[in-house]
Amino acid sequence: MDFAFTPEQEELIRTLRAFARKELAPRSRHWDKTAQFPWEAWRRMGELGLFGLRAPVEYGGQETDLLTMGIVTEEIARGDFSCTYGLQLAGLAGEIVGRNGAEEVKKRWLPPMIGGEAVLAIGLTEPSVGSDAANLACRAVRERDEYVITGEKSGISLGMVAHAIMLFATTNPAAKARGVTAFLVPLDLPGVSRSPLRDLGARAIGRAVLSFDHVRIPASHRLGEEGSGFYQVMRGFDFNRVLIALACLGAAQTSLEETMAYVKERQAFGKPIVQFEGVSFPIAEAATYIDAARWLCYRALWLADHGQPHTKESAMVKWWAPRLSVETIHQCLLLHGHYGYTDELPFEQRLRDVIGLEIGDGTAEVMKLVVARELMGRESLPY
Ligand SMILES: Cc1cc2nc3c(=O)[nH]c(=O)nc-3n(C[C@H](O)[C@H](O)[C@H](O)COP(=O)(O)OP(=O)(O)OC[C@H]3O[C@@H](n4cnc5c(N)ncnc54)[C@H](O)[C@@H]3O)c2cc1C
Structure with missing residues (x-):
């Protein structure tokens, strides 16, 4: 049993603590008051490699261990809590897109996300389904080499600024959890609309309701097999x-x-x-x-x-x-x-x-x- 961090981890803690104190903490209140997305800090975190920790190396990621991600998250939270959402979402995207995405999807989305230029959100919750996440109403219907997505996702962190979303929809409602499929949906497509939620906190990054009205995506944007989402x-x-x-x-x-x-x-x-x-x-x-x-x-x-x-x-x-x-x-x-x-x-x-x-x-x-x-x-x- 060893409760000590390694010298490299100690160094990471020192570096990030200084970064959080100098570059995040002094601006945190302003971001909260103005509900302004912290783009500059996002890019700085991108430069520091913090959004690529779980992404594959060939797309600019680092494939670090989760313990390192834990250290990074704890230290960034000392400076600004909202910024930790970026780490979480980039970590999830590194895993979900990195493991299950088609080559073209990984190439298109992982490098800019890692650099802090593109934001990926995650869309599971719906207006009538939260905890019971296997019972999704959002549908994805296959039409030749496309999927057509219709439904609503609610409470989505970074929903107003995200460029794309890892969206979970049902391709087989009768199968419940086994019918849920994941997709990477760019948010500039026709049929996507968004409206902000007025939250108590984490105002810098905000949450939103996202609607998908017959949004067409290439079948290659499915993440993994049908039913694995x-x-x-x-x-x-x-x-x-x-x-x-x-x-x-x-x-x-x-x-x-x-x-x-x-x-x-x-x-x-x-x-x-x-x-x-x-x-x-x-x-x-x-x-x-x-x-x-x-x-x-x-x-x-x-x-x-x-x-x-x-x-x-x-x-x-x-x-x-x-x-x-x-x-x-x-x-x-x-x-x-x-x-x-x-x-x-x-x-x-x-x-x-x-x-x-x-x-x-x-x-x-x-x-x-x-x-x-x-x-x-x-x-x-x-x-
Ligand atoms: C800050 C924040 C960020 C979020 N970001 C995202 C995001 O990025 N993407 C996304 O998809 N979602 C996001 N969500 C949504 C979040 O995941 C859901 O709000 C959460 O899963 C709960 O679902 P619900 O709000 O529908 O509550 P409900 O499921 O309706 O629950 C209402 C209440 O009933 C209780 N309850 C429900 N079922 C049971 C049970 N079986 N036993 C006991 N109690 C129960 C719950 O604990 C809760 O107190 C976010 C929410 C917040 C607050």
């Missing part, structure tokens, strides 16, 4: 859920560090407030939980990197870490007194940002069903 996305979610957890923990950890510095400075009743147990104990508790959750995340990624099952661990951290992050950031906000409640300090924004990922990519309730199923078998499920 559900399994592709669930395989991706198994590691992406850990990345989400680490993003939430990165935001919590940086909040805690800022709070530790503040409570040593701030005086009340003639002494620094850190000397009151009512102040130091919540900090000690939060640090304990964050450490435990963080190592469970890295264990899940280690299992994944070693080809071992990690569905249970990834569902565990996906329900726990976002909740823990919300509670920790809330506590940090309170420990800053009335200043914490203003938008001069980053806590209110971080709180709004992390709440979204208590829901996105699977709610806590659904994650607990997964943990229970992994522990006790399918007889524990209500369906």
